[in-house]
Amino acid sequence: MPLGERNGDKESRYCGVETDFSNDMPQLLEYSIKGGFDFVLATLVDPAYRPSLESSNNLKSGALPVAGSDLVLSPAKWSSHVVGKISSWIDLDSDDEILRRDSEICLKQEVAWASHLSLQACLxxxxxxxxxxxxxxxxxxxxxxxNNMQLWLRIPLRKHEDGDPMDDQSLGGDPIDSWETWNSFRLLCEHNSQLSVALDVLGSLPSTNSLGRWIGEPVRAAIIHTNSFLTNARGHPCLSKRHQKLLTQFFNHSVQVVISGGLAHPVSIKSLESATNDVNSDVGHPLRAYLYYIGYLYQKMDPLPEQELYELSYRDFLQSPLQPLMDNLEAQTYETFEKDTVKYLQYQRAVGKALLDRIPDEKASSVTSVLMVVGAGRGPLVRASLEAAKETGRTLKVYAVEKNPNAVITLHSLIKLEGWENIVTIVSSDMRHWDAPEKADILVSELLGSFGDNELSPECLDGALRFLKPDGISIPSSYTSFFQPITSTKLYNDVKAHKDLVHFETPYVVKLHKVARLAPCQPVFTFVHPEYSPSNDNQRYTKLKFEIPEDTGSTLVHGFAGYFDATLYKDVHLGIEPTMPTPNMFSWFPIFFPLRAPVCVRPGVPLEVHIWRCSGSTKVWYEWCVASPSSSPIHNSKGRSYWVGL
Amino acid sequence: MPLGERNGDKESRYCGVETDFSNDMPQLLEYSIKGGFDFVLATLVDPAYRPSLESSNNLKSGALPVAGSDLVLSPAKWSSHVVGKISSWIDLDSDDEILRRDSEICLKQEVAWASHLSLQACLxxxxxxxxxxxxxxxxxxxxxxxNNMQLWLRIPLRKHEDGDPMDDQSLGGDPIDSWETWNSFRLLCEHNSQLSVALDVLGSLPSTNSLGRWIGEPVRAAIIHTNSFLTNARGHPCLSKRHQKLLTQFFNHSVQVVISGGLAHPVSIKSLESATNDVNSDVGHPLRAYLYYIGYLYQKMDPLPEQELYELSYRDFLQSPLQPLMDNLEAQTYETFEKDTVKYLQYQRAVGKALLDRIPDEKASSVTSVLMVVGAGRGPLVRASLEAAKETGRTLKVYAVEKNPNAVITLHSLIKLEGWENIVTIVSSDMRHWDAPEKADILVSELLGSFGDNELSPECLDGALRFLKPDGISIPSSYTSFFQPITSTKLYNDVKAHKDLVHFETPYVVKLHKVARLAPCQPVFTFVHPEYSPSNDNQRYTKLKFEIPEDTGSTLVHGFAGYFDATLYKDVHLGIEPTMPTPNMFSWFPIFFPLRAPVCVRPGVPLEVHIWRCSGSTKVWYEWCVASPSSSPIHNSKGRSYWVGL
Structure with a gap:
């Protein structure tokens, strides 16, 4: 039974329970499911079994002492309700060679057994x-x-911080930072996508920064021990505020919850009953109070905003950036972008402010401003500009310049439909080559990509500069790209799956979700329009030094998230930089620049990144590299893997 | 004119001279060559040239102010006597953007010009x-x-050590360890094989350990400034003992020497003349005394030992290890190995000692020992055993067991030829399956590979154990493999050139030469014969922790050199472990285990390596990984890339 419904969330969240070894698997499962749990984390093999003892006792029956043959449950039940728990005594790095060999034999036997049962995962x-x-x-x-089975490596969520007492020693060894153990394990296994993490959530939590790293990791389950719960005023189990926040993050990132341990809060069944008003419930399971509480946390989460719902299916899905200059966009694409009303309202505000600045009230009716929309597409900026003129009572003459002949057809019908024939002139031309009949007061364009200049706005607007009046205004007047190091096992693995260099040297447009943002964004390249400097050059080079907060611990950087912010006119801006995004705008997802080999950054060591914007006669491209703590290869040398055509 | 002849060395060593910019290239070259130098390191473009000044002065002639057109020298002269020196004012990482852009333009122009001239290299x-x-x-x-042109990156041979005064600040920036600069540069350029190093040898040298790193790097030239020379009692330039030793190493590793700077030792030409007895020499070149000295150092080197000469063409040449168990060796291979007299003498000594221990003098004539040669090949161990019997006066009955039917044919004729029909029985069988008519006193085998057990000696001898008497002797009685971290850009690049995973997960037999050995060897796996333990298992797992001497500085580990040492009998051993190799034995080169990504190790940080010997029903293989300072992938998982067939 899933943890109730959250408004609009399409995925269900489940809750499991960790159980002791039992010979009666059907009974164990029925008891747990009746108790409200969705699945059991069940030991598959008798914990007393040791291969070495078997052979020396000459008791080689050959049969593993399992918790129930494949016949005791239907295949569907095994597969959907049981996560196999590999014997916890296993220690493959012990100095005791007999224990090590027993562990190896047993691990392989148990995984093979779980695989025979078609379990979806083993812990x-x-x-x-x-x-x-x-x-x-x-x-x-x-x-x-x-084999498709997932392997969840159990890792206690623990990081020793200065002055911290180490608690819950029982749950494993004594690593200073358990993330390091996970990192080492997955590097040795080459980021295998079937290897993921089950986190033991303990009574005390490490720093928020250090917790944040896990969002970029493939965490499949959070195992919460009953000892980690507090007791509320009514004697019921509850979690600390920080634990609640962590669980909310887990729910948002498809992490399943598992309750572990015995009843630690002796709540009377009666009070539970009344608290939940669930008259049909089975009151038998001792851990039900914990399950109630987890369900309560899930259900009280804020519903997903509409935009997030719309973008749900795009989460962590890599897309190649558009090449609107080289390719012509399709009607479908125009359709999608035109729906972004917030964006066009910002343009309308910007044009309005520019008109008010340029034409004083007394000249409002006598002076007609020339406004050129360069890259007019199917006309949304023409409409926004005319709205701004109407709003401010200024008079406009509009040129709509568009290179895509298919969009020009739509433009013509739009103008007829709206009766703008006397105001709007349609020009079917590339702005870089158009021979304009007069000069513009205002140049309006929307040529920005997720990384600002990556759809070649600078080159296009340089071409349009010829027909802007010396005191003319460009909207946007400037834009800046931003960079931020991230951990994202999901994105890294998706790039790696292509098994070639090209995909590792390509930036992708992607709705970032299972991503740890390791440091604040830093600006990369800025372009200002109009730019009259004689040495004007759209090549750029920037060196960034990111300081990852020390209490984060070590981190693995899989690449960089890119964003932009554009100043349309004066205080009217537009952008996706995470600290100042334009609300409810959906035209741009961030961009992801991958690293061919993830870079491990130790606490206190700065991360130095270099990024170049290069251009040749037919293309523009980026190159990037990490120079510290260790040097990566230069990515995308000479634009060999990725470039934008001029 | 090469630096004279060294006994047996097939390669010539050349000496160049670094020159100032000159408009008269033919004169400059003639003067230098007449002065005894083989090539010039010549500035190609007027040092005063700056692209930015050209364009702002509107002086765009379009022609680069070069030191001489392609026509002033013949193409052959340009290519064989000139190394192009790229303008030294170039600073591509300057904060001054104009300087940076000038540098980029100029670098590309100059390299393009050098390439037009078909120069072999640029500095x-x-x-x-x-x-x-x-x-x-x-x-x-x-x-x-x-383009095939080599690019030599000039790097001052400098490493700041505690308490060291920093000298020669003039020759560049202020790096703490110039090797780090090189390492960063080549990592950014992905170990490109056309990128190499020219080292500026300064007056004071860093520690020997830190110098050792450079042997594993692609050093093409050593530039020695005249200021770095000392003055001997007669006023002539000479070098310190440490400099001499370094130069000898360079000569041994095909590094060319270049003299740089002005005359710093005003030696009278007369005294030079008499010192060299070279009556035909041109006395005009002011740096000739330095050249004489370099030539003298080269000529006084010890001649290469015969074995080294024989192995010259195998240096750093990767070979796949033999699979003698799965494949049958060819006559050619037997021929080569049988020539290794040292090896068979060691066997003869071992058999002799074993016979003396086993049969007291008084029983010498009455007792016949049964000796079985398992893997007899074409008979060299049969011969060695019979020699040992003759020498010790003991009587032998010999079985020669060989699985290769082609070798068995040769064995039969050998026995007829030598008249051993009554002593030697030939058995055409795999020792693992032979049904022996009696049991052996002594079992002799030579199944060892470069890494000891890598040709499956353990598995073969386990199979032969059935027919060894309980108190019988195995020769060898044990063997151990050894591991050592190395830097070798050459080997790494040769493996990388295959562009696949398989080659990075294969150990290679190779005569190591351009290799820096970073730490002393450590033992890996030991096998003892006979081994009667019931839990006998030829799988092995070892964890090694190498401590690289701190004064080495940072290092890049490209992989591991493997060796073995075998105890034939008591104090008679055989092996290639570098501290105790059997002299003049040539049957085994070391083995090289590559790493898929080289691992950078900082001073004081241990290097932790894990290596496994695994076996399945049809094959044996190794897996290996680095676990510290950072985790590498597990190499050769499940023997997917490399294995030895059973």
């Missing part, structure tokens, strides 16, 4: 101690087999 | 300051073009 026990090379090697061998 | 100026990302990017773009 691998917490790595003991700091080193996990042999454990990783065995898991990596298993991952090499063609 | 790139020393990177200014710590950061070299933009310089690397421009060089990387040049390297992406299809």
């Amino acid at each position: 691998l026990p917490v790595p003991k101690g700091q080193s996990c090379a042999n454990y990783s090697r065995c898991v990596n061998q298993i991952l090499q087999s063609s | 790139l100026p020393v990177p200014k300051g710590q950061s070299c990302a933009n310089y690397s990017r421009c060089v990387n773009q040049i390297l992406q073009s299809s």
Whole structure:
């Protein structure tokens, strides 16, 4: 039974329960499901079993002492309600060779058994101690087999911070930062996409920055021990504010919750009953109070805003950026962009302010301003400009310049339909080559990409500068791109799946979701229009030094998120930079610049990045690299993998 | 004119001279060559030239102010006697944008010009300051073009050590360790094989360990400034003992020497003349005394030992290890190995000692020992064993077991030829399946590979254990493999050139030469024969922690060199471990285990390596990984790339 419904969220969230070894699997499962849980995290093999003892006792029955044969449950039940828990005594990096060999044999036997049962996932026990090379090697061998089963590596959510007492020692070894163990494990297994994490959420949580790293990792489950719950005034289990916030983040990132441990809050069943008003409920399961509370947390989450709902299916989905200069957009694409009313309202405000600045009230009716929309598409900026003129009582003569002949057809019908024939002149031409009959007071364009200049706005507007009056205004008047290091195992793996260099040297437009943003954004390139400097050159080079907050711990940088902010006119801006995004605008997702090999950054070490905007006679491209803490290759040298055609 | 002849060395060593800019290239070249130099390191373009000044002065003649058109010298002269020196004022990482742009334009123009002249190499100026990302990017773009020209990056041979005064500040920026600059540069350029190093050898040298790193790097030239020479008692220039040793290493690794600077030792020409007895020499060149000295150093080097001469053509040449178990060796291969007299003498000594231990003098004539040669090949161990019996006066009955039917044919004729029919029985069988008619006193085998167990000696000898007497002797009685981290740009690039995973997960047999050995060897796996333990298992797992001496500085580990040492019997051993190799034995080169991505190790940080010997029903393979300072992928998981067939 999923954790109730959240407004608009299409995915259900489930809650499981960790159980002890039982010979009676059907009973165990029925009890748990009746108790309201969706699945069990169940030990598959008798914990007393050791391969080495079997052989020396000459008791080689050959049969693994499992918790129930494949026949005791239907295949569908095994697969949808049981996550296999691999024996927790397993220690593949022990100095005790017998234990190590037993562990290796047992791990392989249990995973093979789980695979035979078609389980969707197995939980691998917490790595003991700091080193996990042999454990990783065995898991990596298993991952090499063609099998779809997910392996969840259990990791206690723990990071030793200065002055922190180390608690909950029981749940594993003594790593200073458990993220390091995970990082080492997954690097040894080459970011295998079937390897993910199940986090043990303990009573005390590390710093918020350090928790943030996990959002970029493939966390599939959060295991919450009953000891980690507090008790509220009515004696019921509840979680601290920080725990609640963490759980909300987990819910937002499709992490399943598992309750573990015994009843630690002896709540009377009666009070629970009345608290939930659930008269049909089975009151038998001792952990039900915890499940109620988790369900309550999920249900009280704010509903997803409409825009987020609309963008749900785009989350972490890599798209190649548009090439509107080289290719002609399709009607469908125009249709989508034109729906972004917020964007055109900003343009309308900008044009209005510019008209008011340029034409004093007393000349409002006597002076006609020449406004040129360069890259008019199917006309939304023409409409916004005319609206602005109407609003401010100024008179406009509009040229709509568009290079796409298909869009020009639509423009013509629009103008006829709206009766703008006397105001708007349609020019079917590339703005870079148009021989304008007069000069413009205002040049309006929307040529920006997710990274600002990446759809070649600078080159296009340089071409249009010829027909702007010396005191004319360009809307936008400037734009700046931004860069930010991120962890995103999902995006890295999706790029890696292509198994070639080209995809690692291509920036992607993507709705970032399972992403850890490691440091504040920094500006990269700025372009100002009009730009009359004689040494004007649209090539750029910037060196950035990111300081990742020290309490984050070590991090793995998979690449960089790119954004932009544009000043349309004076205080009217437009953009997606995370600290000042234009609300409810959906025309741009961020852009992701991948790194061919993820870079590990230790606490206190700055991350130095270099990025170039280069141009040749037929194309513009970016090159990028990391120079510190260690040097990466130069990405996309000479635009070999990715470029934008001029 | 090469630096004279060294006994047996097939390659000539040349000496060049660094010159100032001159408009008269033919004169400059003739003067230098007459002075005894083989080539000039010549500035190609007027040092006063700056692209930005040209354009603002509207002096766009379009012609680069070069040191001489392509016509002033024949193409052959340009190409064989001139190394182009790129303008040293170039600073691509300057904060001054005009200087940076001038530098970029000029670098590209000069390299293009050098390329037009078909020069073999250009010298790139020393990177200014710590950061070299933009310089690397421009060089990387040049390297992406299809062109065979080598680019030598000039790097001062300097490493700041605690308490060291920093001298020779003039020759570049202020890097703490110039190797770091080089490392960063080449990582940014992805180990491009056309990018190499020209080292400025200064008056004071860093520690020997830190110098050692450069042997693993593609050093093409050593530029020695006249100021770095000392003055001997007779007023002649000479070099310190440490400089001499370094130069000897350079000569041994095909590094060319270039003299730079002015005359700093005013030696009378007369005394020079008499010192060299070279009556036909031109005495005009002021730097001739330095050239004489370099020539003298080269000529006084010890001649290459015969074995080194024989192995010259194998240096750094990657070979796939033999699979003698799965494949049958060819006559040619047997021929080569049988020539290794040292090896068979060691076997003879071992068999002799074993016979003396086993049969007391009084029983010498009455007792016949049964000796089995398993893997007899064409008979060299049969011969060695019979020699040992003769030498010790013991009586032998020999079985020669060989699975290769082609070798068995040769064995039969050998026995007829030698008249051993009554002593030697030939068995055409795989030792693992032979049904022996009696049990052996001594089992002799030579199944060892470069890494000891890598040709499956353990598996073969386990199979032969059935027919060894309980108190019988195995020769060898044990063997151990060894591991050592190395820098070798050459080997790494040769593996990388295959552009696939398989080659990065394969160990290669290779005569290591341009290799920096970063830490002492450590033992990996040991096998003992006979091994009667019931839990006997030939799978192995070892974790090694290498401590690279701190004064080495940072290092880049491209992989690991593997060796072995075998105890044949008691104190008679055989092996290639570098601290105790068997002299004059040539049957084994070391083995090289590559790393898919080189690992940078900072001073004081240990390098932790894990290596596994795994086996399945049909094959044996190794897996390996680095776990610290950062985790590499597990190499060769499940033997997917490399394995030895059983």
